[in-house]
Amino acid sequence: MARFVQGADRGQSTLLPECLDDRVADDNPVRVIDAFVAALDLAELGFGGVEPAGTGRPSYHPAALLGLYIYGYLNRVHSSRRLEREAGRNVEVMWLLARLAPDHKTIADFRKDNGPGIKKVCARFVEACRKMGLLATASVAIDGSKFKAVNNRDKNFTRGKVERRRTQLDESVARYLAQLDNADRQEPSETLELKKTRIKERLKNLTVEMAKLAAIEKQVLASPDQQISFTDPDSRSMASSGRGSGVVGYNVQTAVDTENHLIVAHEVTTSGSNRSQLANIGRQAKAVLEADTLDVVADRGYFKGEEIVACEQSGIMVTLPKPMTSGAKASGRSGKQDFGYLPNEGVYRCPAGEKLKCYYTNDEDGSRSCATIGQTPAKPVHSNRSARRAHNAESSDGARGLERAQARLDKNPNAMRTRRETVEHPFGTLKMRMGATHFLCVTLPKVATEMALCVLGYNLTRVLNIVGMKPLLAAVRS
Structure with a gap:
């Protein structure tokens, strides 16, 4: 007789409930997260709340919230609200937090208040990888x-963007004014009056926008790099x-x-x-x-x-x-990389084989360039600019570094x-x-x-793929 597998009755009570640890396999990555966090000295890393306060409601230990975040970023769950939901429905998270269920505000505040410590945890995992011989x-x-x-492009303004926006507004104002002039020359009618009313409303809105743009421009010009973002100021x-x-x-x-x-x-x-x-x-x-x-x-x-x-x-x-940033090649001439320096003679050799004697040096942008004068029997294959800048490497440490x-x-x-x-x-x-x-x-x-x-989530995934579960678990516990 054909039949389906029957599930358990949702309302049935049980005398001996299942052990939560039985629901998490031995090769589950959540066990690595638990062992890694347990091996950390959170107080030394700068996490707050390691020691409970003497008064007030009991707080969550930072190890629980840190493990929750590592699990979330390992499994592409970054939002504090989504992590809150996972704590109430995900068996792996229930096992990791021992059935604790922090609210999203507590989760978000932990990330906000413990930034330096979280960065050090990321560095500690890289250190563990080095000790394992992976680096x-x-x-x-x-x-x-x-x-x-998070900042939208419409909420970011630069000096050039402000100027372009002002030009657009000026063009819109001119277009609407021309439409008003054209309407004034036509025979009066109810439809025409409605049209003129709409045009005047749009002109009023454009005036408000121009005033806002003027205020934004002041902020842009006052900024060190002449750029501002409203949602994320950095x-x-x-x-x-x-x-x-x-x-x-x-x-x-x-x-x-x-x-x-x-x-x-x-x-x-x-x-x-x-x-x-x-x-x-x-x-x-x-x-x-x-x-x-x-x-x-x-x-x-x-x-x-x-x-x-x-x-x-x-x-x-x-x-x-x-x-190769010179435009000489595109125009069929030689660039500065085509000039050779003869240190024994103190002169430059141009692509045509002629020697160009150096007459004086000039400091420019932190590097020194030599002005040279020379004639070649063939038609000019280089510009004076290329000759002047020929082999700055001989007089600039930075350019010599590029050569090396x-x-x-x-x-x-x-x-x-x-x-x-x-x-x-x-x-x-x-x-x-x-x-x-x-x-x-x-x-x-x-x-x-x-x-x-x-980065911690990426590295953790990468190491699990390279060495597997058991060697990594043994490494973080040692």
């Missing part, structure tokens, strides 16, 4: 990516990789291990450019790996010579392509492919997990805390 290779790839903030408008597109958000820098693709170090910045970030994130990665020297591969966005020199002084060897970085790339032509395969995937994974609007918090300190939880 044995002192080689990282560095890159930055733009992450969206977020900034940044150019993205798509042509003609941009994003209001933050620039997240990461250093990713080239062997196991773990995020070794990260930092959230409000700078839209990567040029001044290399030395900072490189030093952080070197300190985490506890290495005497560190090999770093990056893209052209980090081509600032001073940063490369600072890295070399710290024992960090950078490999990146030297940018390019030389390392010439010796290892697969370095850029390694960089792309190493550092691009973690960014894609992080953004996919975070959703359409990447960050839920506002202001830089809170966003940095949220990013630390995202």
Whole structure:
């Protein structure tokens, strides 16, 4: 006789209820979270509320809330309200919290008030990975990516955006005034009067908008970078990789291990450019790996010579392509990279083989360039500007650093492919997990805390995939 499997009666009482621990398998990642949090000295890491207050209602221990957040970011549940619901319906969370059910305000306040401690927890897990031998290779790839903030693009204003908006408003006012003049020359009618009334209302609204725009412009001009955001005041408008597109958000820098693709170090910045970030994130990665020297591969966005020199002084060897920003090649002429310096003679050799004698030097943008005079038998293949700037590397430490970085790339032509395969995937994974609007918090300190939880969730997932459940559980308990 055909029949279906029957479930238990929902209203049936039982004398001996099932043990909650039986519902969580031995290889469930929630057991790693519980063991990892239990091994932490939360007071040393700076968490508040480790010792209960003598008066008032009993509080939640920070270990419970920290474990809840790690579980949430591991399973793509970032919202405090969603975590509150999970505590009442998810067996794994019930096991992790021992059936505690904190409300969303308590959960949200924990993340807000314990940002520095959460960042240190993320660093502690990376340290555990190093002790497990997962970061044995002192080689990282560095890159930055733009992450969206809560702030909508319509709530962000720059000086250029204000000017464009004013032009649009002026054009609208002129168009409506022309329509009024045209209506005044027509025969009066009820329909015409209604039309004129609507036009006057729109002109009134435009006047209000222009007044608001004038107030916004004052705030923009008073800002140090002439930019303001109303929802998240720390977020900034940044150019993205798509042509003609941009994003209001933050620039997240990461250093990713080239062997196991773990995020070794990260930092959230409000700078839209990567040029001044290399030395900072490189030093952080070197300190985490506890290495005497560190090999770093990056893209052209980090081509600032001073940063490369600072890295070399710290024992960090950078490999990146030297940018070719001159327009001489496009016009069929030679660029400064085509000029050779002859140190024994103190002159430059142009592409045509003629020697160009140096007559004087000029400091420009922190580097020194040489003005040269020379004639070539063939038609001109270079401009005076190219000649003047020929081989700044011989007189600029920063430019020499660029040359050395390019030389390392010439010796290892697969370095850029390694960089792309190493550092691009973690960014894609992080953004996919975070959703359409990447960050839920506002202001830089809170966003940095949220990013630390995202990185911790990514690294935890990555290690589980590499070594499995039991070795990781044994490592965090030791």
